[in-house]
Structure formats: C-alpha cells, structure tokens
Amino acid sequence: MAKITRKDVEYVARLARLELTDAEKEKFTVQLEKILDYIDQLNKLDTKDTPPTSHVLPLKNVWRKDELSQCSGEIREALLKNAPDREGNFFKVKKVIE
Amino acid sequence: MKYEAVIGLEVHAQLKTLSKVFCGCSTEFGSGENTNICPVCTGQPGVLPVLNKKAVEFLVKTGLALSCKINGHSVFARKQYFYPDLPKNYQISQYELPLAEHGYLEIGTGNEKKKIGITRIHLEEDAGKLLHAIGNRDLDYSLVDLNRTGVPLMEIVSEPDLRSPDEVHQYLSKLKSILEYLEVSDCNMEEGKFRCDANISIRPVGQKEFGTKAELKNMNTLKGVKDALEYEIERQIEVVSGGEKIIQETRLWDANKKSTQSMRRKEEAHDYRYFPEPDLVPLNLDKDFIRDIKESLPELPADYTKRFVEAGLSEYTASVSASEKPLAVFISDAISGTGDAKERQDIANWVINELLARLNASGKTIKESSVSAEMIRELVLLIKNGTISGKIAKTVFEEMFNRGKKASVIVKEKGLVQISDESAIEKYCDEAISENPKAVSEYKSGKEKAIGALVGGVMKKTGGKANPQIVNKILRKKLS
Structure with missing residues (x-):
C-alpha cells in the first residue's frame, strides 16, 4: 500500500516548479494516495510474462531520411517574438550560472 | 599509504548527420544565432519529433565497432530538468533499453593490452548554448542560442576500468580515432563535438570497494582531461590522508587556475524522473538491419x-x-x-x-x-x-x-648522386688524413670515435655525397 505524505507532494511540486497553497497540498495528498491505491490493484495480477508497455500504439520504427527541411525566416521570427524577452536574435533570460 | 585511481568516462560525441535528430533543421556549426531552429526543437506546443534514421544507423555502427550487443528493441525516455538551454524542460534520451550495451575498447600495446568495458551507448539530443558575457563584458542576464538544441549525440559510457590519466588519454585517443574511421563524428573538441566527463575516486591499492566519486566536467581538450584528472587524484589523496571524507559532488575543471572547483547544486536537481517518451514509438531493429550495418563496417x-x-x-x-x-x-x-x-x-x-x-x-x-x-x-x-x-x-x-x-x-x-667510386673517394680520404693529424693520432692510439672527424672531413669535401660506408672502410684501411 502506497503512502503519500504532504512532503512527497511538496517535493514533486518543487521539481515541477508548481506553487501550491496549503489547501491544495492537502487535497493533492489525498488524491494522489487514492490514485496510487487504485493502480496498486495491478500488483495482484501475475505479469511475469507480460513485457512492459513503453508505448500504447502498435507502431515501430517511425523515422525519416536525414534531409534538411529548414523553416522560413518568418517562422523563426515568430518563435523569437513569442518568447518573453529577446536581444537581437538571442532569447534573453534571467542570469543563470552553473 | 599508496592509492590508485578508479576512473569511468562519459563521452558525448556529436553524430555527423545533416539534420537534427528529431527535426529537419541543419546541424551546421557556426551559423548565426537561432538560425537553425524550428517549432520542434524549440519545444512549441503540439509538435511531434520524428526520428532521424541516419542517427540510429551511426549509433549501431559505433556499437558494433566497439563489440557491443545491439538491443533490437530500444526505447526513448524523457529526462526532466529545468534549464534555459532546454526549451522543452526535458531532454529526449534513452534510459532503460539503450541501443547498444556491453562492449569494450582495447588500450595499450604488446603485452600491456587491457580491455576497457563499454557499459552502454545511447542516443540523445543536445541542448542549446548559453552566453553569459559578450567579449570581456559580463552580462547581468543570459542569452540563449538554440542552434545546437536537438543535434544528435551519442553518449558512450565506460565501466570504471581506467586506473590512470595516461590510460584515460589512450582510451579517448583510441575512441576518437575509431569514430573518425567510422565517419560517424567529426570529433572536433574545440567545436564541442567530442566532450568528456569523468567519474573519479581513489582507494588504497589492494582494496576492492570503490571510494566516493566526484564527477568532473568542463574539460575541453585531451590535455585538459589529463590535467584535471591528475589534479583531482592529488586533491582526493590529500583529503583522505588528512583524515577527511570525499564528498560526492560535481566539480568543474578550470583550465586557467589549473584546479577543480565544487559546483554546488541542490541534490534534487538529479531527480530526472525518467519515463518512456510518449511522442516516439519504440525501435525494433531486425537482424537484417543490423547485419547490413555490420557488413558495411570499414577497416578499423x-x-x-x-x-x-x-x-x-x-x-x-x-x-x-x-x-x-x-x-x-x-x-x-x-x-x-x-x-x-x-x-x-x-x-x-x-x-x-x-x-x-x-x-x-x-x-x-x-x-x-x-x-x-x-x-x-x-x-x-x-x-x-x-x-x-x-x-x-x-x-x-x-x-x-x-x-x-x-x-x-x-x-x-x-647532381646529388652518391659517390661510391672507391678511387674517387680515396683521393678525398688522403686529403682528410693529411689535414687532420690530431684525429689520426688519436685514432691510432685506440680512440675509435676519432674516425668520425675524418669521415666528416670527407663528407664536407664532397658536399655530403660520398657513400659513408665506403668512406669508413677506406679510412680504416689506410690507418691500419
């Protein structure tokens, strides 16, 4: 039986850069717990001979030739324009130093 | 106490494709900023990546050349972290089921040969480039160029089988040479097309367990890798000898200061929450696909x-x-x-x-x-x-x-033909003997080496054209 704590919710929220109120943390703790309990039913099944599902579509090897298809200058301009900030043709962000 | 180093490497090599790994943008180095970008590699909502077949072929080729097992069934995964060089906030990579595993590379020559294990080789996309300064001027913001985002990389992970900076140097040179022979990567380190991170720890000679490791980054040349490892081995030995413990951390090599510096990071940044990439269907390479590539391998x-x-x-x-x-x-x-x-x-x-x-x-x-x-x-x-x-x-x-x-x-x-005619040489020898009585007497008194001066004399006279063996023979005969 999975046990989700408030701490788990805070941790996951931080990883996903989500800001949650106290009420939301409470609510999601309960909800996540319920979801995991539901999923837990799978543990009752014998999956010894079932390969893990990595994709739900019955497709494989969808690929393309190594050819250039560059998009137009207008599209590139739109990509830059859509960003919160730019400088010339650079995207501009808050200072990040590793 | 005597210590030995235990080193494993992660090499990122850029694959030499024309277009990026999941979109048709060019991979050309040195284009104007943000000219090789599109909605896919900049992570716009609703777009779908489509895999570049050539990148898969190049990786399989490398895997086979390094004696790896090729996983016919292989899947992509999302590796999630927030950093402005990665507009999707996740990198498409491989986690479980990489394309190639369990290979090796041989270093050393003669009786000193040693196999270095290759743990895995997987396919992933590169991230963009960040600019923190223009020339000498530090910026109080950062600029982002996404041309490199989505360029195909293969990550080649070695086993911790390397024991010295010299072995590392051999391994990297050899790996680079193989990739160049295969024509799958330019391996140009200055252009960042061949990058190397190292995991390094030390342990007393004879001890089986590994020590705590540090991860070294930012080594941009083969020499940088060697210098950084030498420095880090010294540092770790000093820490341990002083009775302290090595902290597991990432350290950056500073080529100017010639030292490694701790790169402080929150621990949770390493929780990448990998899961199978829903936008890409699995790969299923059949025997023919792998066999065709195997048959196309060049001489290595x-x-x-x-x-x-x-x-x-x-x-x-x-x-x-x-x-x-x-x-x-x-x-x-x-x-x-x-x-x-x-x-x-x-x-x-x-x-x-x-x-x-x-x-x-x-x-x-x-x-x-x-x-x-x-x-x-x-x-x-x-x-x-x-x-x-x-x-x-x-x-x-x-x-x-x-x-x-x-x-x-x-x-x-x-007119540089060698003079091998004995009578012609004899004349020059006579001259040399009469001009250098000191060398003659020295030679006669048993100083073998003195004959060199006489040979030199003949060579000088003939403009270096006299056959030295014959000159030697004639001089010895005349002086005996």
Missing part, C-alpha cells in the same frame, strides 16, 4: 595495426600509423608492393618522422601533402640502392616537399 585502427605489423613494421610504428585514417591509408599505399620489411619500416619512418613534422609545421594535413605515397617509396628506394646517402636524402626530401617534385628528378637536377 586495430585492423590496420595488425596488417602493418604483419608487413614488418614495429608495434609502435604500426599503432602510430593507424592512429588516423588518412595517415593509415597513406602509409598503406606507400608500403604496398615494396621489397622487404626493412624497406617498409623505413618508408613508415620517413612518413611519420619527416613528412608529418613538415606538414604540421606548415599547418597542412596529410591529404594536402605535396609529397605522395609513391614519392616517398621512390626516395627510400634511392637510398636503398645506394644512389643517394641518407644525409643527402634529407636535402632531397626538403626539395620534394617544397616543390612537389620526384626524388629522382631532384637528384638529377642537382
């Missing part, structure tokens, strides 16, 4: 080395000759159809010692050489059959290099 450094040794070159010369493909092809051409092992060794020596040095000095590659493989072969033949002396050969070679002419033509033009 090890094959050339083996062939050179069989042709009579020394182990050392053979492995130097095979270190770069154009050089191996050149030497292979130059020694084909030649007489004996000594002649082939001489040819290889001329190429490695003289031609390469000249080319390096003039900033040229062997492909641009004005001296062809046939020309070297002819030069060595002229020395072998006594037409010119080894000393004159250097002058001839210089002319060959500068003017692109054949040795026989230069010898004829300049």
Whole structure:
C-alpha cells in the first residue's frame, strides 16, 4: 500500500516548479494516495510474462531520411517574438550560472 | 599509504548527420544565432519529433565497432530538468533499453593490452548554448542560442576500468580515432563535438570497494582531461590522508587556475524522473538491419595495426600509423608492393618522422601533402640502392616537399648522386688524413670515435655525397 505524505507532494511540486497553497497540498495528498491505491490493484495480477508497455500504439520504427527541411525566416521570427524577452536574435533570460 | 585511481568516462560525441535528430533543421556549426531552429526543437506546443534514421544507423555502427550487443528493441525516455538551454524542460534520451550495451575498447600495446568495458551507448539530443558575457563584458542576464538544441549525440559510457590519466588519454585517443574511421563524428573538441566527463575516486591499492566519486566536467581538450584528472587524484589523496571524507559532488575543471572547483547544486536537481517518451514509438531493429550495418563496417585502427605489423613494421610504428585514417591509408599505399620489411619500416619512418613534422609545421594535413605515397617509396628506394646517402636524402626530401617534385628528378637536377667510386673517394680520404693529424693520432692510439672527424672531413669535401660506408672502410684501411 502506497503512502503519500504532504512532503512527497511538496517535493514533486518543487521539481515541477508548481506553487501550491496549503489547501491544495492537502487535497493533492489525498488524491494522489487514492490514485496510487487504485493502480496498486495491478500488483495482484501475475505479469511475469507480460513485457512492459513503453508505448500504447502498435507502431515501430517511425523515422525519416536525414534531409534538411529548414523553416522560413518568418517562422523563426515568430518563435523569437513569442518568447518573453529577446536581444537581437538571442532569447534573453534571467542570469543563470552553473 | 599508496592509492590508485578508479576512473569511468562519459563521452558525448556529436553524430555527423545533416539534420537534427528529431527535426529537419541543419546541424551546421557556426551559423548565426537561432538560425537553425524550428517549432520542434524549440519545444512549441503540439509538435511531434520524428526520428532521424541516419542517427540510429551511426549509433549501431559505433556499437558494433566497439563489440557491443545491439538491443533490437530500444526505447526513448524523457529526462526532466529545468534549464534555459532546454526549451522543452526535458531532454529526449534513452534510459532503460539503450541501443547498444556491453562492449569494450582495447588500450595499450604488446603485452600491456587491457580491455576497457563499454557499459552502454545511447542516443540523445543536445541542448542549446548559453552566453553569459559578450567579449570581456559580463552580462547581468543570459542569452540563449538554440542552434545546437536537438543535434544528435551519442553518449558512450565506460565501466570504471581506467586506473590512470595516461590510460584515460589512450582510451579517448583510441575512441576518437575509431569514430573518425567510422565517419560517424567529426570529433572536433574545440567545436564541442567530442566532450568528456569523468567519474573519479581513489582507494588504497589492494582494496576492492570503490571510494566516493566526484564527477568532473568542463574539460575541453585531451590535455585538459589529463590535467584535471591528475589534479583531482592529488586533491582526493590529500583529503583522505588528512583524515577527511570525499564528498560526492560535481566539480568543474578550470583550465586557467589549473584546479577543480565544487559546483554546488541542490541534490534534487538529479531527480530526472525518467519515463518512456510518449511522442516516439519504440525501435525494433531486425537482424537484417543490423547485419547490413555490420557488413558495411570499414577497416578499423586495430585492423590496420595488425596488417602493418604483419608487413614488418614495429608495434609502435604500426599503432602510430593507424592512429588516423588518412595517415593509415597513406602509409598503406606507400608500403604496398615494396621489397622487404626493412624497406617498409623505413618508408613508415620517413612518413611519420619527416613528412608529418613538415606538414604540421606548415599547418597542412596529410591529404594536402605535396609529397605522395609513391614519392616517398621512390626516395627510400634511392637510398636503398645506394644512389643517394641518407644525409643527402634529407636535402632531397626538403626539395620534394617544397616543390612537389620526384626524388629522382631532384637528384638529377642537382647532381646529388652518391659517390661510391672507391678511387674517387680515396683521393678525398688522403686529403682528410693529411689535414687532420690530431684525429689520426688519436685514432691510432685506440680512440675509435676519432674516425668520425675524418669521415666528416670527407663528407664536407664532397658536399655530403660520398657513400659513408665506403668512406669508413677506406679510412680504416689506410690507418691500419
């Protein structure tokens, strides 16, 4: 039986850069717990001979030739324009130093 | 206490495709900022990545060349972290089921050979580039260029089998050379097309368990890797000898300060929450696909080395000759159809010692050489059959290099044919003897070496053209 704590919710929220109120943390703790309990039913099944599902579509090897298809200058301009900030043709962000 | 280092490497090599791994943007280096971008590689909502088949083929090729097992069934995964060089906030990579696993690379020569395990090779996309300064001016913001985002990389992870910076250097040189032979990567370190991170720990010699490791980053040259590892081994030994503990952390190499600095990071940043990439269906490579690639594999450094040794070159010369493909092809051409092992060794020596040095000095590659493989072969033949002396050969070679002419033509033009006629040489020997009584008496009193001055005298008189063996013979006869 999975046990989700408030701490788990805070941790996951931080990883996903989500800001949650106290009420939301409470609510999601309960909800996540319920979801995991539901999923837990799978543990009752014998999956010894079932390969893990990595994709739900019955497709494989969808690929393309190594050819250039560059998009137009207008599209590139739109990509830059859509960003919160730019400088010339650079995207501009808050200072990040590793 | 004596310590040994335990080192494992992660190499990122850029695959030499025309277009990016999941979109049709160009991979060209040095384009204007944000010119090779599109909605897919900038992570716009609703777009779908489509895999570049060539990138898969290149990776499989590399895997086979490094004796890996190719996983027919392979899947992509999302590796999630927030950083502005990665607009999707996740990198498409592989986690479980990488394309290739369990291979090895052999380093060392002769009896010192050692297999370094390759844990895995997986396919992933590169991230963009961040700019924190323009020239010398530090910016109080950062600029982002996404041209590199989505360029195909393969990550080659080694087992912790390396024990010294020297072994690391050998491993990287060899790996680079193999990738160049396979023509799957340019491996240009300055352009960031071949990057290396190292996991390193130390332990007392004889201890089985590993020590706590540090991860080293930011080493941009082969020399940087070596320097950083040497520094880090010293540092760790000092920490442990002082009774303290090594902290597991990432450290950045600073080439100017010649030291590694701790890169503080929140622990949770390493929780990447991998899961199977829902936008890409699994790969299922059948036997024919893998077999076709296997059959297309070119001759590799090890094959050339083996062939050179069989042709009579020394182990050392053979492995130097095979270190770069154009050089191996050149030497292979130059020694084909030649007489004996000594002649082939001489040819290889001329190429490695003289031609390469000249080319390096003039900033040229062997492909641009004005001296062809046939020309070297002819030069060595002229020395072998006594037409010119080894000393004159250097002058001839210089002319060959500068003017692109054949040795026989230069010898004829300049009258450089060796004098092997004994009566002609005898005359010069008599002169040398009468001009240097000191050397004569020294030689007669048992100082063997004194004959050198007399040989030198004859060579000077003949402009270096006298056959040195005959000069030696005649002088000894006259002085006995």
